[in-house]
Amino acid sequence: MDDYKFLFKVVLVGNAGVGKTCLVRRFTQGLFPPGQGATIGVDFMIKTVDVGNEKVKLQIWDTAGQERFRSITQSYYRSAHALILVYDISCQPTFDCLPDWLREIEEYASSKVLRVLVGNKIDRDDREIPIQVGEEFAERHNMYFLETSAKESDNVERLFMQIAEDLMKQARMTNVPRYDPNSYNVDSSSQESSCCSRLT
Amino acid sequence: MDELPSEVDLLIIGTGFIESIISAAASRIGKSVLHLDPNDYYGNQWGSFNLQALLDYNPDPSEPCDFRNKSFSLKNFHYEWLMEDQKEDLLKNSRKFNIDLTPKLHYCRGDFVQLLITSNIARYSEFRSVTRILTWLNGQLELVPCSRSDVFASQKVSVVEKRVLMKLLTSLDDILDSENTHNFKKFLESRKLSDNLVTYVMAMAGATEHTSLGEGVKSVKRFLDSLGRFGKTPYLFSMYGSGEIAQAFCRLSAVFGGIYALNQQNLISLDSEDNRITSLTTTKQQIRAQNYVTSLEQCSEKFLRPVKINNYISRAILITNKSILPSEQEQLSFLIYPEGTERIINVFELGSLTGTCPKNYYLVHLTSKQVTTPQEDFKGALGNLFSGSDQPQIIFSCYFSIPETSDLDFENVPENLFLCPGPDNDLDYNSSIQKAREIFEKMYPDLEFLPRAPDPEEIIIGD
Numbered sequence: 082m083d084d085y086k087f088l089f090k091v092v093l094v095g096n097a098g099v100g101k102t103c104l105v106r107r108f109t110q111g112l113f114p115p116g117q118g119a120t121i122g123v124d125f126m127i128k129t130v131d132v133g134n135e136k137v138k139l140q141i142w143d144t145a146g147q148e149r150f151r152s153i154t155q156s157y158y159r160s161a162h163a164l165i166l167v168y169d170i171s172c173q174p175t176f177d178c179l180p181d182w183l184r185e186i187e188e189y190a191s192s193k194v195l196r197v198l199v200g201n202k203i204d205r206d207d208r209e210i211p212i213q214v215g216e217e218f219a220e221r222h223n224m225y226f227l228e229t230s231a232k233e234s235d236n237v238e239r240l241f242m243q244i245a246e247d248l249m250k251q252a253r254m255t256n257v258p259r260y261d262p263n264s265y266n267v268d269s270s271s272q273e274s275s276c277c278s279r280l281t
Numbered sequence: 282m283d284e285l286p287s288e289v290d291l292l293i294i295g296t297g298f299i300e301s302i303i304s305a306a307a308s309r310i311g312k313s314v315l316h317l318d319p320n321d322y323y324g325n326q327w328g329s330f331n332l333q334a335l336l337d338y339n340p341d342p343s344e345p346c347d348f349r350n351k352s353f354s355l356k357n358f359h360y361e362w363l364m365e366d367q368k369e370d371l372l373k374n375s376r377k378f379n380i381d382l383t384p385k386l387h388y389c390r391g392d393f394v395q396l397l398i399t400s401n402i403a404r405y406s407e408f409r410s411v412t413r414i415l416t417w418l419n420g421q422l423e424l425v426p427c428s429r430s431d432v433f434a435s436q437k438v439s440v441v442e443k444r445v446l447m448k449l450l451t452s453l454d455d456i457l458d459s460e461n462t463h464n465f466k467k468f469l470e471s472r473k474l475s476d477n478l479v480t481y482v483m484a485m486a487g488a489t490e491h492t493s494l495g496e497g498v499k500s501v502k503r504f505l506d507s508l509g510r511f512g513k514t515p516y517l518f519s520m521y522g523s524g525e526i527a528q529a530f531c532r533l534s535a536v537f538g539g540i541y542a543l544n545q546q547n548l549i550s551l552d553s554e555d556n557r558i559t560s561l562t563t564t565k566q567q568i569r570a571q572n573y574v575t576s577l578e579q580c581s582e583k584f585l586r587p588v589k590i591n592n593y594i595s596r597a598i599l600i601t602n603k604s605i606l607p608s609e610q611e612q613l614s615f616l617i618y619p620e621g622t623e624r625i626i627n628v629f630e631l632g633s634l635t636g637t638c639p640k641n642y643y644l645v646h647l648t649s650k651q652v653t654t655p656q657e658d659f660k661g662a663l664g665n666l667f668s669g670s671d672q673p674q675i676i677f678s679c680y681f682s683i684p685e686t687s688d689l690d691f692e693n694v695p696e697n698l699f700l701c702p703g704p705d706n707d708l709d710y711n712s713s714i715q716k717a718r719e720i721f722e723k724m725y726p727d728l729e730f731l732p733r734a735p736d737p738e739e740i741i742i743g744d
């Protein structure tokens with residue numbers, strides 16, 4: 082039996098190459114992959130963290146490269162609890178694309194999703210986006226803001242822990258995990274008696 | 282933006298259901314896949330749209346090109362607001378709609394659900410069970426009993442009939458061998474079942490007066506076999522619409538390295554030589570592949586001869602203000618509506634719990650073999666279901682015809698080009714999966730079709 086009480090889906094978006102996969106792997110595996118590109122066959126990564134006395138399971142979804150030609154499936158955004166929008170502080174075009182990403186998020190993600198803006202690669206000395214510019218953008222769009230380095234492990238832990246804490250707060254306030262007897266995940270976990278499900 | 286790769290194992294054009302399954306299956310066994318779509322949305326004629334996008338849908342873009350084959354586009358596309366005063370509210374909620382061009386159900390114990398589970402694609406999707414099955418008898422809606430206990434609880438079935446029916450249902454396998462009559466309905470009637478019962482069993486089979494005994498028995502068996510797994514009926518519906526399913530396969534393909542690019546307006550031609558496709562030419566580059574898969578809709582006429590479409594599927598999409606059979610809890614209804622003696626209209630009534638429409642509204646899908654035009658084909662049913670003062674009102678309606686292409690054959694198709702038909706008129710995806718599997722097996726004989734994907738849970742990192 083799993084010993085966690087809460088499970089949250091966190092999804093990352095942002096232009097190709099901004100370091101989404103590196104952020105996920107740094108947080109979940111504690112490493113900075115030397116090679117480039119997404120890891121074949123890895124859909125999402127899971128890490129269980131402690132918030133207060135509770136075990137919280139974070140299910141962290143990466144884009145599987147579909148962002149390269151702006152072809153992310155809508156369902157990627159579905160039922161996400163938190164959404165991390167990443168740009169590269171050393172690459173202006175990745176920042177310029179943020180409004181496009183926001184439009185897509187508005188279109189497909191739940192309006193209640195927790196949104197975080199992340200400027201990554203602060204270890205680099207060729208910064209193009211000053212920190213204030215990122216901050217202002219985040220403020221204007223009602224997002225949290227953080228700068229990180231997946232390479233140096235700066236703020237990565239903090240980013241995800243902050244998200245876990247906030248989601249827990251939200252969950253406590255709204256009593257989220259509702260049980261809906263008519264919906265199924267068709268995986269093995271579903272009970273025959275219920276009506277909506279995941280198939281297993 | 283990056284360039285597309287110039288050489289891959291498999292190039293796929295179109296993100297319809299069949300293409301998407303092939304894509305996932307090929308990526309899954311390590312083939313390099315480039316999956317393109319001239320449209321800026323997933324799914325072709327299997328896609329789902331929010332309300333605004335449905336209004337903007339243009340089945341017949343004015344410029345035909347090598348990758349828009351007009352013969353296969355939707356026909357008779359037409360929509361109408363019947364209650365203008367609701368338009369603003371609905372458009373404000375446009376995003377809450379996920380309107381399928383081709384809605385489908387899944388048999389709880391069918392091959393498709395099995396495939397979702399064995400391939401581990403189930404993790405991308407959520408389902409809701411159909412909560413009740415209705416049919417139309419003597420001018421009114423009737424609940425079809427779906428289980429032994431339903432049958433026994435039904436007031437409308439006499440004790441004697443119950444016995445006859447149970448006997449019948451438990452001996453379906455033997456019937457085929459022993460009976461001479463070849464008509465399903467005649468067979469049921471010969472068993473001295475009342476009109477009510479005959480209608481129920483006909484509904485379970487989705488049968489018309491012309492359905493053969495073999496077909497009818499097979500369908501009833503499928504129905505019964507899928508009972509008791511999820512929910513009260515044999516059917517599941519995909520949350521957020523059937524269009525999610527094609528996308529789930531695309532996601533799997535991408536996770537296994539498939540490269541995706543929608544909105545590809547710059548495709549010029551598929552070039553062939555000696556009955557083989559040699560490359561795809563775009564305005565920027567040439568892309569070579571060993572095999573090519575395209576949807577018919579996005580395949581040049583030069584490879585598709587002869588084109589003769591004999592059948593169409595009539596579709597109607599309605600937004601209504603209440604359920605056809607109101608009840609305390611929101612229901613997901615499947616109404617099997619016999620129209621005349623030859624035709625069944627499949628009606629899905631979806632509420633907000635399915636994630637396909639906002640609260641306080643219902644999204645109603647009607648599907649049937651086309652006889653004249655969609656408007657005409659559904660006129661009788663709509664008159665019966667939506668005209669009385671206590672019946673739901675239609676706020677918005679949209680009609681169109683889908684070319685039925687699942688059984689078309691073409692001559693002299695290049696040997697490394699594989700064509701994917703559009704949607705069929707079946708209730709479920711079974712035949713379409715079969716088609717995808719066949720194409721996969723032609724390209725990659727002896728390789729496994731969608732083996733189980735590793736579970737992300739298998740790489741849990743704790744602290």
Ligand SMILES: Nc1nc2c(ncn2[C@@H]2O[C@H](COP(=O)(O)OP(=O)(O)OP(=O)(O)O)[C@@H](O)[C@H]2O)c(=O)[nH]1
Pocket residue numbers: 096097098099100101102103104114115116117118119145146148149201202203204205229230231232233
């Ligand atoms: N200097 C520096 N480089 C980084 C950092 N994070 C990622 N990178 C590099 O940026 C490149 C892209 O990183 P990924 O994590 O693959 O980027 P992505 O956003 O997942 O992009 P996709 O390739 O589209 O999946 C790689 O070469 C990384 O080594 C960082 O914090 N600092």
Ligand SMILES: [Mg+2]
Pocket residue numbers: 101102103118119143144145146
């Ligand atoms: Mg990546």
